[in-house]
Amino acid sequence: MLTLTSPVETPLHRLPAGAKLAGLAVFTLGLFQISNLWVLAGLALALAALQLSFGRRFASHALRMLKPLWPFVLVLALWHLWTGALADGAFLVLRMGLAVAAANLVTMTTRLSDMLSVFEMLARPLSPLLPPRRLAMAFALVIRFIPNLAERMALLAQAHRARSARRPGWRLVVPAALAALDAADQAAEALRARGGAD
Amino acid sequence: MERSLTHIALFAALIAVLGLVPQITLGAGVPITAQTLGVMLCGTVLGARRGALAVLLFMALVAAGLPLLSGGRGGIGVFTQPSAGYFIGFPFAAFVAGWVMERTTLPVGIAAGAASVIGGIAVLYIFGISGMAIVLGKTLSEAAMLGMAFLPGDVIKVVLAGLVTQAIAQARPGSLLSRPQTLPVSAFN
Amino acid sequence: MAGITLRDLGYAAAGKVILAGLNLQLDQRRIAIIGRNGSGKTTLLRLIAGLVAPSHGAVTVEGIDPYRDRKGALQRIGILFQNPEHQILFPTVEEELAFGLRQQGMTQKDALRRTRDALAAEGRAHWAQASVSTLSGGQKQWLCLQAVLLMAPETILLDEPFSGLDLPAIARVTRRLEALPQRLITISHDPASAAKAERVIWLEAGRLHADGPADQVLPQFTAEMARIGEADADADLAG
Ligand SMILES: Nc1ncnc2c1ncn2[C@@H]1O[C@H](COP(=O)(O)OP(=O)(O)OP(=O)(O)O)[C@@H](O)[C@H]1O
Ligand SMILES: [Mg+2]
Numbered sequence: 001m002l003t004l005t006s007p008v009e010t011p012l013h014r015l016p017a018g019a020k021l022a023g024l025a026v027f028t029l030g031l032f033q034i035s036n037l038w039v040l041a042g043l044a045l046a047l048a049a050l051q052l053s054f055g056r057r058f059a060s061h062a063l064r065m066l067k068p069l070w071p072f073v074l075v076l077a078l079w080h081l082w083t084g085a086l087a088d089g090a091f092l093v094l095r096m097g098l099a100v101a102a103a104n105l106v107t108m109t110t111r112l113s114d115m116l117s118v119f120e121m122l123a124r125p126l127s128p129l130l131p132p133r134r135l136a137m138a139f140a141l142v143i144r145f146i147p148n149l150a151e152r153m154a155l156l157a158q159a160h161r162a163r164s165a166r167r168p169g170w171r172l173v174v175p176a177a178l179a180a181l182d183a184a185d186q187a188a189e190a191l192r193a194r195g196g197a198d
Numbered sequence: 199m200e201r202s203l204t205h206i207a208l209f210a211a212l213i214a215v216l217g218l219v220p221q222i223t224l225g226a227g228v229p230i231t232a233q234t235l236g237v238m239l240c241g242t243v244l245g246a247r248r249g250a251l252a253v254l255l256f257m258a259l260v261a262a263g264l265p266l267l268s269g270g271r272g273g274i275g276v277f278t279q280p281s282a283g284y285f286i287g288f289p290f291a292a293f294v295a296g297w298v299m300e301r302t303t304l305p306v307g308i309a310a311g312a313a314s315v316i317g318g319i320a321v322l323y324i325f326g327i328s329g330m331a332i333v334l335g336k337t338l339s340e341a342a343m344l345g346m347a348f349l350p351g352d353v354i355k356v357v358l359a360g361l362v363t364q365a366i367a368q369a370r371p372g373s374l375l376s377r378p379q380t381l382p383v384s385a386f387n
Numbered sequence: 388m389a390g391i392t393l394r395d396l397g398y399a400a401a402g403k404v405i406l407a408g409l410n411l412q413l414d415q416r417r418i419a420i421i422g423r424n425g426s427g428k429t430t431l432l433r434l435i436a437g438l439v440a441p442s443h444g445a446v447t448v449e450g451i452d453p454y455r456d457r458k459g460a461l462q463r464i465g466i467l468f469q470n471p472e473h474q475i476l477f478p479t480v481e482e483e484l485a486f487g488l489r490q491q492g493m494t495q496k497d498a499l500r501r502t503r504d505a506l507a508a509e510g511r512a513h514w515a516q517a518s519v520s521t522l523s524g525g526q527k528q529w530l531c532l533q534a535v536l537l538m539a540p541e542t543i544l545l546d547e548p549f550s551g552l553d554l555p556a557i558a559r560v561t562r563r564l565e566a567l568p569q570r571l572i573t574i575s576h577d578p579a580s581a582a583k584a585e586r587v588i589w590l591e592a593g594r595l596h597a598d599g600p601a602d603q604v605l606p607q608f609t610a611e612m613a614r615i616g617e618a619d620a621d622a623d624l625a626g
Binding site: 021024065095119146 | 200201203204205206207208209210211212214215216218232235239243255256258259261262263264265266269271272273274275276277278279280281333334335336344358362365366369370373
């Protein structure tokens with residue numbers, strides 16, 4: 001399945017996923033301790049330079065991943081133009097952008113399977129409640145069934161279009177949920193046929 | 199045991215797929231996606247514990263780098279965005295919706311609507327608004343004003359959650375795990 | 388105790404009787420099950436595989452109860468589902484194949500090695516990392532069959548194993564199945580492939596209709612199917 005990992009190989013790809021996540025946690029906590037606008041601006045420049053050093057393609061991918069932030073940038077901009085506290089607005093925009101961009105950098109340079117392995121490791125203390133193999137099985141099942149359900153939804157939409165001029169919209173939700181329930185029963189049987197859940 | 203695991207996994211996949219449904223646009227041009235509807239359904243159909251686990255499973259895969267949040271968002275950054283509070287609130291919303299569903303004896307559709315109001319609006323907004331307040335550096339009441347923009351869409355989703363849960367209860371009575379089973383379910387679970 | 392024993396076996400779901408009164412001792416190496424749509428063939432295989440519990444009577448497979456003793460059942464019995472889409476649990480081909488071996492106690496490393504060897508032996512080494520969602524219906528069916536064969540159970544239940552395969556694939560899989568030392572119980576709508584069985588069991592509306600060597604049962608079956616097919620309306624569609 002499509003992941004957000006960048007196909008452009010960078011030196012960061014080779015660092016262990018756990019280390020990157022720990023580094024990100026420290027960075028984000030530290031970020032919220034900073035109160036000086038110029039420190040933030042410096043950090044933002046450094047981060048942008050780092051991403052540019054990985055090439056244009058990588059940097060533009062990183063920029064695209066910031067796109068969901070623009071409504072919030074707009075809200076902050078309007079708000080602080082209204083109140084006149086422009087420096088505060090710039091500070092908040094920078095902090096928000098840095099927090100998201102740094103996290104995206106970790107996502108872009110870590111393979112899905114490595115990230116999931118870290119999660120499985122972090123869940124190990126819960127193993128009496130949540131056996132690690134069952135968690136791995138759950139991840140695999142979701143990845144297996146997303147394309148399957150998506151395809152069923154597409155077929156349902158086509159079936160709807162074949163017999164109706166209206167767009168299916170939310171009407172697809174019921175058959176989609178029923179498909180998920182049926183697939184769950186069938187998968188439970190398939191799992192049982194080959195030795196069960198643990 | 200198998201059945202519990204596969205229901206949790208399939209509903210995690212369902213939340214993902216509902217994020218892909220073409221968005222329904224309200225009159226005012228505010229797009230709403232069916233994704234939070236998926237979160238509510240986890241609670242109203244699977245019940246508190248399984249519903250919350252399904253949502254957590256979905257979140258883990260999103261955080262690990264699958265672009266499954268509506269609009270193709272994903273990655274660790276979902277925890278640091280202004281909307282992070284909503285994301286973090288998802289499993290709590292599903293749990294509370296399921297909890298309510300398990301405890302009321304109201305007819306399924308009404309119970310599911312009420313459960314979604316409490317879980318999918320009241321609980322979710324507490325998390326979502328707190329998150330926006332922190333990331334955007336605003337007071338809670340200022341953030342709450344921003345959050346209200348989503349209210350019309352979420353009210354529609356509450357109604358839909360009730361209708362959809364009702365339809366599921368009719369089509370697959372044995373599969374509504376949030377309610378005591380009246381019909382014998384297939385013998386293994 | 389050898390073979391598979393069905394004692395007064397019955398199954399009901401949602402208040403409807405689907406199978407009733409089956410008493411059979413199955414110890415031939417090649418057995419075919421035939422019958423019309425909805426006659427209960429798939430349900431019978433699910434009972435033998437221990438996927439569902441009988442509502443009546445009992446199933447014994449080589450001395451064990453396949454529903455209760457899942458560990459024992461795993462070595463004794465494998466099943467190919469009618470719809471491969473319902474059988475596949477993993478996102479990639481090699482994970483799907485390796486899973487059964489792991490369940491039988493192999494380490495992940497050994498299971499993956501065996502899986503790759505098996506794919507290479509079939510000339511499909513390049514499939515290992517392929518996503519199952521990109522396979523065609525017939526390719527999925529082939530994958531499911533490989534997953535069952537890899538676990539090498541003593542009895543293999545096949546629910547219409549050829550329905551989605553193309554002609555070369557049918558020829559290859561048929562040859563492979565013929566060479567297997569295991570017991571095979573195959574559901575088939577094709578009289579030609581059922582003709583090779585030592586014993587043919589004909590189900591009709593959830594009950595045993597005929598049971599015997601292929602050259603006795605099949606001519607009756609083909610004649611009856613032709614007779615029904617000629618009638619305009621299908622008056623006795625099960626359900
Ligand atoms: N879970 C269930 N609930 C209700 N009815 C069921 C269930 N499973 C099977 N049936 C019914 O039992 C009957 C036998 O089904 P089964 O799948 O065993 O038929 P089959 O002989 O394999 O048919 P086909 O040749 O079409 O595959 C059918 O009438 C079917 O509708
Ligand atoms: Mg069948």
